[in-house]
Amino acid sequence: MTPLLSLSLRSIANRRLSALLTVVAVALSVALLLGVERVRNDARDGFAQTVSGTDLIVGARGGAVQLLLYSVFHIGHASNNVSWQSMQRVAALPQVKWLVPLSLGDSHRGMRVVGTTDDFFRHYRHGEGRALAFAQGKAFAPAPDGLFEAVVGAEVAARFGYAVGQRIVLSHGSLGGEGGPRFADHADKPFTIVGVLARSGTPVDRAVLVGLEGIEAIHVDWHGGAPIPGLAIGPEHVRKFDLSPKSVTAALVGLDSRIAVFRVQRQINTMGEEPLTAILPGATLQELWSLVGVAERALLAVSALVVVVGLAGLVAVVVASLGERRRELAILRALGASPPQVFALLALESVLLSLAGIVLGLGLLYGAGALAAPGLAATWGLNLGLGGPSAGEWRLLGAVIAASLLASLVPAWRAYRYSLADGLTIRI
């Protein structure tokens, strides 16, 4: 068998251009497959950690996924609000450590406005328990001082070029994206940006955060979703009104001990006064991912197909070379090579090419990963792990190697047949 390896290597070196192109094609396909697998896992992990550190999310009675969508992802609407008294009752439950109310419904140039308290910045966690960080400025002050102060997410600031000190006008309702149907603006009561958040890769990037009282204040002279005709209360007078919230949309709840989470969830779900729903964000995120995860699996399937195409190209190149190498096979036969040795020679050649492709593909993956990781983290909040291949990646690598072994049988089998049929006849 010893002459075979060096013969294979020399034969590959002799056709180095086509060999190189083949290897690059396989390498790119392998890098794509593993890259997709890696991004897929990191995206899933990132998604599952959109909210961490929050034990329960409480909203009006409704579906768990719906509650998660509107409270965390700012997608869709709550069918009902929750009265402030009910939220106070939840906050008063003995195991509840903290409660951050969320009041949704307004927007700013297509971005959702979230009315909350400055506790939000203290308790909201994403990823592995990471807190929100300020790129500029600070959190809005509690009312009445910070009544018209706002904090904007990184995406909002980047898209509209906002910085601390700028004044923005909120719009009523949340359908009015830029260029979409325009709802009435709360133009009489502009907000001043006091903080810009660093990118987190969560929906907070696309939100404008203001105090709950601010939300109340801009609606003082409104009723039923429209300004009350003839009534206009300016920002200088609004502070005289009772601006304590009447109702909110949802709340993030933290417990003293996670062990109590199911008990507290049951307590909230069965509170008599108002029908409420409490969900475990982690579990519901998983449920949601199983819906959106189809796309991610489709992506993986497509990249697996790309690997098949890469290997098919490799087989095509080696098989095409066989035509002109039939006389080579006859020479080897005359020198005493057996048909199994001819088979092994060609199989070895394909295997060497695919292995080179796989190794180069891994190199590409890590090289590109190292280059792209900072950018991905900054723009998408996607944290690419650069550790060794995960168990799933090893499985994929194993599958690629198995596929390349299978593929190598094609030229090997053809060469075997040629060498049996041609014998010592030198066909040109």
Add this chain to the structure above:
Amino acid sequence: MQRQTAAGRDVPAVAVAAMRYRWPGAARDCLAIEQFAVGGGERVFLRGPSGSGKTTLLSLVGGVILPQAGTVSVAGQPLARLSAGVRDRFRADHVGFVFQLFNLLPYLSARDNILLACRFSAARRARLAVRGTSAEAEAQRLASRLELGDVLHRSAAELSVGQQQRVAAARALIGRPGLIVADEPTSALDADRQQAFIDLLLDECAEAGAALLFVSHDLRLARHFDRIVDLAQINQAAVSGEAAA
């Protein structure tokens, strides 16, 4: 001229007896030879026009194919008694081939092409070791005898046709197999080079004590051989085939 006596001189290098061969799917026999032999160290010119079945005969001598009837023996060993794998090794050990053209692997140097014969055959290496030399030294020695000394390191594709054929001859001869089979090895050479190559081959076979089975359609090349055999005359299949045609 007194030939150097080879070991096992009494054993014929090739012996064909009552042999018939028909290609799979063919309507009639390609070869039917009652008796044909090449003695040990004997130099036989086998004349046959193209299509006369000479390549088939060489494949049978090489043990790449087996006859449907009769025997083909090389160095006294009936090839049909050996398994396919053993036949391949037997061919590597005992027979050196020189073809018409394109004898070399283009991606190896002249030296590696010569050495390839030894890499497939432990017996050739062993015979060299018994004579106190190595494959590399023997390749060097043969190359200088065949005037290839300064092209040994060159890639086979860079050599002239004449050089390529001489490299092929060196590869067939290295490790002293008992039989050299040459299939129209001069057809790609200029007329004045043809005789020179044949003389070289004859000398080297004599030197190595190898029998030479030289196959060609061109009787002008048949000088200096011990014996001339016409394939058409010993092949009864061809006679009956021509009669039928």
